[in-house]
Amino acid sequence: MTTLQRRSGSNEPSRPVYLDYQATTPLDPRVLDAMMPYFTEKYGNPHSRNHAYGWEAEEGVETARRQIAELINADEREIVFTSGATESNNLAIAGVARFYKEKRNHIITLVTEHKCVLDTCRHLETEGFAVTYLPVHKDGLVDLAELDAAITGKTVLVSVMGVHNEIGVIQPLAEIGKLAHAKGAFFHTDCAQAFGKIPLDVEAMHIDLMSISGHKIYGPKGIGALYVRRKPRIRLQALIHGGGQERGMRSGTLPTPLCVGLGAAAAIAKAEMAAETTKLTALRDRFMARIQSRLPEVFVNGDTTMRIPGNLNLSFAYVEGEGLMMGIKDLAVSSGSACTSASLEPSYVLRALGVEEELAHTSLRIGFGRFTTEAEVDYAADRIIAAVQKLREMSPLWEMAQAGVDIKSIQWAAH
Amino acid sequence: MAYSEKLVDHFENPRNVGSFDKDDAAVGTGLVGAPACGDVMKLQIKVSADGIIEDAKFKTFGCGSAIASSSLVTEWVKGKTLDQAATIKNTQIAQHLVLPPVKIHCSVLAEDAIKAAIEDYRRKHITPDSEIANA
Numbered sequence A: 001m002t003t004l005q006r007r008s009g010s011n012e013p014s015r016p017v018y019l020d021y022q023a024t025t026p027l028d029p030r031v032l033d034a035m036m037p038y039f040t041e042k043y044g045n046p047h048s049r050n051h052a053y054g055w056e057a058e059e060g061v062e063t064a065r066r067q068i069a070e071l072i073n074a075d076e077r078e079i080v081f082t083s084g085a086t087e088s089n090n091l092a093i094a095g096v097a098r099f100y101k102e103k104r105n106h107i108i109t110l111v112t113e114h115k116c117v118l119d120t121c122r123h124l125e126t127e128g129f130a131v132t133y134l135p136v137h138k139d140g141l142v143d144l145a146e147l148d149a150a151i152t153g154k155t156v157l158v159s160v161m162g163v164h165n166e167i168g169v170i171q172p173l174a175e176i177g178k179l180a181h182a183k184g185a186f187f188h189t190d191c192a193q194a195f196g197k198i199p200l201d202v203e204a205m206h207i208d209l210m211s212i213s214g215h216k217i218y219g220p221k222g223i224g225a226l227y228v229r230r231k232p233r234i235r236l237q238a239l240i241h242g243g244g245q246e247r248g249m250r251s252g253t254l255p256t257p258l259c260v261g262l263g264a265a266a267a268i269a270k271a272e273m274a275a276e277t278t279k280l281t282a283l284r285d286r287f288m289a290r291i292q293s294r295l296p297e298v299f300v301n302g303d304t305t306m307r308i309p310g311n312l313n314l315s316f317a318y319v320e321g322e323g324l325m326m327g328i329k330d331l332a333v334s335s336g337s338a339c340t341s342a343s344l345e346p347s348y349v350l351r352a353l354g355v356e357e358e359l360a361h362t363s364l365r366i367g368f369g370r371f372t373t374e375a376e377v378d379y380a381a382d383r384i385i386a387a388v389q390k391l392r393e394m395s396p397l398w399e400m401a402q403a404g405v406d407i408k409s410i411q412w413a414a415h
Numbered sequence B: 001m002a003y004s005e006k007l008v009d010h011f012e013n014p015r016n017v018g019s020f021d022k023d024d025a026a027v028g029t030g031l032v033g034a035p036a037c038g039d040v041m042k043l044q045i046k047v048s049a050d051g052i053i054e055d056a057k058f059k060t061f062g063c064g065s066a067i068a069s070s071s072l073v074t075e076w077v078k079g080k081t082l083d084q085a086a087t088i089k090n091t092q093i094a095q096h097l098v099l100p101p102v103k104i105h106c107s108v109l110a111e112d113a114i115k116a117a118i119e120d121y122r123r124k125h126i127t128p129d130s131e132i133a134n135a
Helices: A029-039 A052-071 A085-099 A115-126 A144-150 A173-182 A256-294 A321-327 A348-352 A374-393 A396-402 B005-012 B064-077 B090-097 B101-124 B128-134
Strands: A079-082 A106-110 A130-134 A155-159 A186-190 A209-213 A224-228 A298-300 A311-316 A363-367 B027-034 B039-047 B053-061
Touching (some): A029 A256, A052 A079, A052 A256, A085 A115, A085 A155, A085 A186, A085 A209, A085 A224, A106 A115, A130 A144, A144 A173, A173 A186, A256 A311, A256 A374, A321 A363, A321 A374, A321 B005, A321 B064, A396 B039, A396 B053, B005 B090, B039 B064, B053 B064
Parallel strands (some): A106 A155, A155 A186, A186 A209
Antiparallel strands (some): A079 A224, A209 A224, A298 A311, A311 A363, B027 B039, B039 B053
């Protein structure tokens, strides 16, 4: 068995190999270094205007704001700190919808969006807003003609995710923004998985609001940001009221160390994005080549080119995803199926892609990131190959397929 | 989710994985579940001339609990008469493997698989052919 070179700090032999970078990322040690002084000596309230403690904390926060803005070609005054992408999505969608409700009351989003977008939209429906949930193509991408047809003079907001958390596909943001603006609608994009991973430009992509997360880019958990365009100015109704911090859009004392951490993480992402993309692409291709050389009938969910290299969502036909996860306990991956919850339903995202239910039950999400090594990728591929082979030998569906029986021809009893 | 040692053992070292010839008169086959639901169990029993289940095999598409449940019942049915095997209840399976509540359906499926296999065997032995063979 391959000996694993684990990164420093996590060398206990019993720890699984971490391949779940879409769930969260470890904090980059350089980010921690930037944050530390703000926990200890620079502990001032960044909103204190009367003394040096406040000023140095404020300077840390404002530097971070600039670092975030620079990664998306925005102005630092357009960055609002939040607790994370969930809050940013809530603030963007509900905030804009409520502010403009007298003029426009229609929102468009996709059925494959993150639950915090869908749930906010559902909630707004109870307040009287109309919401259109557009389907996606088999590759997970939006149909631009369909989107264009859905936008009306009543549409206030189009909300489409930049990079998908489950399947890693990249939506055509610039085209979506152009369509929204052509009919006077605003464009919000949930970029929790895109920020720091792919080049983003709020001007070139016609983006009015962008949700950002800290812990997806090797920054701390509990911090995020919302980009809110100033020219022309986008107004929103705050969700959290109080001292009027963040230009009244998000009251509450800023968590200085977390803001500094998000800024530092953004600066590192800006400097290293190109090299990291190259590295992750090589790791991803190495992994896939190894898997496909030994296992037939493995399918990639989501478009194969319009996707970030750090994500693979794979269906291993004839092997159930949760059983497979149990067979690869020394790998930390995510099951594409929602079977670990009480429901027997496979992922709503894979179903929206039209992945057949039996294949949707066989999927894994594998995420590579900054600290993933070649040795880990090889080890993970070998463990998955061994587990899939063992489980296929045990699978009645595999046996039928090998015997040429069409599984769809069987009258299955639903249970 | 923490699984019991027994469950993990059955998952990692499944007993009696395999298949018998389903057309063999001594074999009863139960195929239950559905791929779209994420669970399919095939349980086969081989019955001796004096009506005792002398061997059993399974193949299962499903989660760890489904695989462990089917592995367990292949052990349990061996040496039993058809009537005895038919009394195995899902609650016994769930209790033995300490299945979490969301996995109870796996034990239900295993019980269904035993019943289906027995039924298949009995069906084979009431066909005109077997009536003549037995006469």
